[in-house]
Amino acid sequence: xxxxxxxxxxxxxxxxxxxxxxxxxxxxxxxxxxxxxxxxxxxxxxxxxxxxxxxxxxxxxxxxxxxxxxxxxxxxxxxxxxxxxxxxxxxxxxxxxxxxxxxxxxxxxxxxxxxxxxxxxxxxxxxxxxxxxxxxxxxxxxxxxxxxxxxxxxxxxxxxxxxxxxxxxxxxxxxxxxxxxxxxxxxxxxxxxxxxxxxxxxxxxxxxxxxxxxxxxxxxxxxxxxxx
Amino acid sequence: xxxxxxxxxxxxxxxxxxxxxxxxxxxxxxxxxxxxxxxxxxxxxxxxxxxxxxxxxxxxxxxxxxxxxxxxxxxxxxxxxxxxxxxxxxxxxxxxxxxxxxxxxxxxxxxxxxxxxxxxxxxxxxxxxxxxxxxxxxxxxxxxxxxxxxxxxxxxxxxxxxxxxxxxxxxxxxxxxxxxxxxxxxxxxxxxxxxxxxxxxxxxxxxxxxxxxxxxxxxxxxxxxxxx
DNA sequence: CCTTTTTATTGAACTTTTTCACAAATTGAT
DNA sequence: ATCAATTTGTGAAAAAGTTCAATAAAAAGG
Numbered sequence: 299x300x301x302x303x304x305x306x307x308x309x310x311x312x313x314x315x316x317x318x319x320x321x322x323x324x325x326x327x328x329x330x331x332x333x334x335x336x337x338x339x340x341x342x343x344x345x346x347x348x349x350x351x352x353x354x355x356x357x358x359x360x361x362x363x364x365x366x367x368x369x370x371x372x373x374x375x376x377x378x379x380x381x382x383x384x385x386x387x388x389x390x391x392x393x394x395x396x397x398x399x400x401x402x403x404x405x406x407x408x409x410x411x412x413x414x415x416x417x418x419x420x421x422x423x424x425x426x427x428x429x430x431x432x433x434x435x436x437x438x439x440x441x442x443x444x445x446x447x448x449x450x451x452x453x454x455x456x457x458x459x460x461x462x463x464x465x466x467x468x469x470x471x472x473x474x475x476x477x478x479x480x481x482x483x484x485x486x487x488x489x490x491x492x493x494x495x496x497x498x499x500x501x502x503x504x505x506x507x508x509x510x511x512x513x514x515x516x517x518x519x520x521x522x523x524x525x526x
Numbered sequence: 527x528x529x530x531x532x533x534x535x536x537x538x539x540x541x542x543x544x545x546x547x548x549x550x551x552x553x554x555x556x557x558x559x560x561x562x563x564x565x566x567x568x569x570x571x572x573x574x575x576x577x578x579x580x581x582x583x584x585x586x587x588x589x590x591x592x593x594x595x596x597x598x599x600x601x602x603x604x605x606x607x608x609x610x611x612x613x614x615x616x617x618x619x620x621x622x623x624x625x626x627x628x629x630x631x632x633x634x635x636x637x638x639x640x641x642x643x644x645x646x647x648x649x650x651x652x653x654x655x656x657x658x659x660x661x662x663x664x665x666x667x668x669x670x671x672x673x674x675x676x677x678x679x680x681x682x683x684x685x686x687x688x689x690x691x692x693x694x695x696x697x698x699x700x701x702x703x704x705x706x707x708x709x710x711x712x713x714x715x716x717x718x719x720x721x722x723x724x725x726x727x728x729x730x731x732x733x734x735x736x737x738x739x740x741x742x743x744x745x746x747x748x749x750x751x752x753x754x
Numbered sequence: 755c756c757t758t759t760t761t762a763t764t765g766a767a768c769t770t771t772t773t774c775a776c777a778a779a780t781t782g783a784t
Numbered sequence: 785a786t787c788a789a790t791t792t793g794t795g796a797a798a799a800a801g802t803t804c805a806a807t808a809a810a811a812a813g814g
Binding site: 314318341502503505 | 537538539541542543545546558560568569593604606611613619621622623624625627628633634636645675677687698699705707709713715717719720721722723724725726727728729730731732733735739743
């Protein structure tokens with residue numbers, strides 16, 4: 299028996315994407331979908347899609363494509379979408395508020411079930427249907443509710459300490475919106491979401507696109523001059 | 527003359543990370559930094575860091591490390607941090623508001639200089655120091671202000687149409703927070719930021735971690751039984 | 755029933771990214 | 785001046801990820 303369970307990281311990252319589009323197709327009443335069709339919608343090369351699916355065995359039918367309902371229920375299980383996942387929100391500032399309003403439940407079966415903040419003006423109340431506790435209560439609540447996943451949107455400074463506390467309370471996965479790279483023991487996953495960095499990367503790519511374009515133009519001009 | 531300018535994508539994505547940490551070090555008054563030290567802070571293998579830097583030439587000194595000020599001013603240029611980058615915000619909902627409050631300027635020299643929305647209750651006003659225009663004015667404003675980059679946080683549905691309009695107005699880079707994979711002509715970059723997807727990926731990894739752990743335990747147990 | 759078309763599956767080639775590991779340069783101590 | 789300790793820069797190997805393209809199965813059309 300070999301490790302059939304080790305799915306490439308790159309593939310795993312694309313699964314939710316596939317899943318969401320399959321949900322959409324299903325809602326539209328579509329019965330089948332081909333890798334080419336999927337490729338266009340999710341903007342992943344069709345060969346990659348076929349390769350990705352193949353890690354889970356032969357999910358399709360040659361000459362036909364993939365059965366939407368089949369694929370959907372398969373991925374539903376793979377992605378743990380049949381059970382509701384409760385997550386904690388640490389830090390109810392601007393971004394935290396936005397996330398409270400975000401409807402993760404709709405197509406992901408994820409729910410923010412409790413939030414924590416230091417600001418006494420918002421703690422002890424219910425915001426967007428979610429109770430906001432003080433930070434002192436965090437450890438207890440997370441442990442009691444057996445929450446494994448937390449979204450960290452505190453405004454910096456104390457983040458590592460906060461993370462340590464969360465992990466102590468039983469958190470196994472952190473979606474980290476702070477710019478600090480948290481350190482965590484083995485068995486705890488950190489997913490960094492760094493908005494400023496991504497924006498800057500975008501700018502970098504744009505500038506280098508432009509530079510390459512300029513160089514090409516200059517080279518062309520030089521060629522023309524030599525040919526005269 | 528060969529293409530010395532083509533920096534690997536993976537490297538480019540890490541540059542803003544390095545930059546931010548270098549800013550921090552400089553603020554702390556540190557003069558030099560080694561790849562090992564950097565590695566720990568940004569959680570990238572030290573060999574990768576050296577490799578990344580080497581694409582730009584020999585930036586360090588053997589037996590010494592990298593000069594913080596030197597490196598910083600070099601990356602400042604590379605990342606276009608010496609000029610302020612204006613970006614547009616399309617959609618001032620919850621997430622949009624959070625982004626308006628986000629201080630991109632502090633360590634990234636990026637500023638949201640105008641925002642757009644359909645909601646007449648917020649258009650025509652200035653929010654967080656940023657004027658909010660109606661969608662009708664978008665094309666004009668983007669063109670007039672020569673904005674190349676936009677953050678798209680509209681609540682779905684019309685997004686492709688909105689994107690097309692933006693591109694027509696001169697936008698070259700879109701940071702897309704909507705779940706839809708936008709299509710764009712050549713020369714326009716789309717950076718997708720998909721919060722629900724990332725959260726789901728995290729859950730997937732957690733579950734597979736757990737499964738692997740369980741399997742290992744079972745295998746161990748089986749081994750023990752055989753050895754008896 | 756045969757032929758053509760469609761489309762998944764997958765070995766193999768290819769590309770990109772990461773990591774190893776060591777020579778070469780530099781520092782700092784003695 | 786010498787030697788030990790550091791630390792970069794980088795060939796080369798390994799690993800991860802993507803794409804090509806041959807094959808096989810199924811569907812559709814005649």
